[in-house]
Amino acid sequence: MPNLNRVTEKLFQSPSKYIQGPSVIHHAPKYLSSFGAAPLLLSDDLVYQIAGKELKTALEIANFKVTRGIFGGEASKDEITRLGALSKEKSVDFIIALGGGKTIDSAKAIADDLGLEVAVLPTTASTDAPCSALSVLYRPNGEFENYRFYSNNPSVVLVDTSIIVQAPARFLASGIGDALATNLEAKAARNSPNSGGGLPTEIASAIGAKCEEILFKYGRQAVEANKAKAVTPAFEAVVEANTLLSGLGFESGGNAVAHAIHNGLTAINNRVLHAKMHGEKVAFGVVCQLILDGAPTSEMDRYISLMVSVGLPTTLTDLGIENATDEELRLVAALACAPNETIWNMDRVITEDIVFNAIRGADIVGKDYKVRNGL
Ligand SMILES: [Zn+2]
Known part of the structure; x- marks a missing residue:
């Protein structure tokens, strides 16, 4: 609420x-x-x-x-x-x-x-x-x-x-997953107090939008540059998006579903999942965010395509938990719905059952994208 x-x-x-x-x-x-x-x-x-x-x-x-x-x-x-x-x-x-x-x-x-x-x-x-x-x-x-x-x-x-640029490209890609959540979460949380306790300013919304724009423009190019250890303008732009724009955007905008799912995922004790980076888990949270935002398939595809192109997880299989039971996923949903979680910033009804279904729904959407694209 x-x-x-x-x-x-x-x-x-x-x-x-x-x-x-x-x-x-x-x-x-x-x-x-x-x-x-x-x-x-x-x-x-x-x-x-x-x-x-x-x-x-x-x-x-x-x-x-x-x-x-x-x-x-x-x-x-x-x-x-x-x-x-x-x-x-x-x-x-x-x-x-x-x-x-x-x-x-x-x-x-x-x-x-x-x-x-x-x-x-x-x-x-x-x-x-x-x-x-x-x-x-x-x-x-x-x-x-x-x-x-x-x-x-x-x-x-x-x-x-x-x-x-010396760090493995996986780190930059993970940052892209984290930064890609910024605009979506800020839009979903626009009527809730941000982490400073005030409502979002116009500039916070603009930062979130610019962050997303840079990621779509340069995300893949920057990850490829990183693999070649080349500090290019695209690489510089994405480093700024991941660090400055995403940082300011989430803090003065607000978090919602994607980060709550990330936190919820820590409830599953699985070695592969545990080894995933923050932004990789947030990336799957982005798909859950889009599900609860009611995003149309074309919009889902736009985000999933970028995430897949930089090697980010978009399904439970990608996270290493393809065999997660309903019971385990309900545990994730319960933790994502803890009383102080950012999921309550959402402008829609949230229950543990709704979140459980969103997780299953996100997994299906990610899988469907891959099937349609022969991946
Ligand atoms: Zn984050």
């Missing part, structure tokens, strides 16, 4: 600064110096080897005293507590998140606990975590726990496309 509290004011929020381009990591000292000189540099071991060492060196040349925080892999309360204690012990001035969505979400939580600013340096364009003032937290076993909202967005988001 959207807007139970009859909110009437509009609200738009964003990071203070967004910088994107090849090799911008070398300019990090210039953009970070106003936050202090003693950062916690949070990254996992792999990312540290790929980009962390280089960043640490650049900062140390500029006289920063860098404390390294090794991220353990899950954005869980335990991990946040552990790294918060380290930050306190080392008296750090601010937090740098270098890595993917879970590293970023943990860094935001650590910074919020300590009242510090956070600078985000994503190493993939796979989620819309970098720009937002919220974290998605998980239990240590990987099950979705809750959203945590902050009063401030990250202070700086610095996106080095020379680093992003």
Whole structure:
């Protein structure tokens, strides 16, 4: 039931600064110096080897005293507590998140606990975590726990496309799945308060629409460029769509079915499914969103065709759960309909049974598309 509290004011929020381009990591000292000189540099071991060492060196040349925080892999309360204690012990001035969505979400939580600013340096364009003032937290076993909202967005988001292009193209494709949900969900949630608690502004709607336009124009081209490790204008445009436009669009627009389905899917304990990325699960959620929006077949085909062309899942088989029982899918529907879920932003009647049927319906539509196209 959207807007139970009859909110009437509009609200738009964003990071203070967004910088994107090849090799911008070398300019990090210039953009970070106003936050202090003693950062916690949070990254996992792999990312540290790929980009962390280089960043640490650049900062140390500029006289920063860098404390390294090794991220353990899950954005869980335990991990946040552990790294918060380290930050306190080392008296750090601010937090740098270098890595993917879970590293970023943990860094935001650590910074919020300590009242510090956070600078985000994503190493993939796979989620819309970098720009937002919220974290998605998980239990240590990987099950979705809750959203945590902050009063401030990250202070700086610095996106080095020379680093992003080194990541496997699957990451960019996953980001496309996540970003493709932005406009659809924002349109479905237009009468509900966004994650900042206000109604969407005109600019939020425009951002969602532009995000989608870029993905349809350049999505496939960008993924192919990524495979060839080529930073092209199409690649740059899709990195911006996945990171900035999707981030601002979902936060100041709103989420609805697609992300609720993503969260619901964590209820199924299946190794193949569990290994799917955020945006890959959201991609199947996009098909569910279209089902509940009552989209005609031509519109369904337009979205599914783009998703299939970049290797995103559109059926339960693609997610590795073709044998999911009705009982399991009802569990997904139940979790997607949890009391604080974004599915309640929908401007239509929602019940667990309706959502269960939407999941079955989405699977059939995805399969039908493939049959018709000989895939
Ligand atoms: Zn997302």
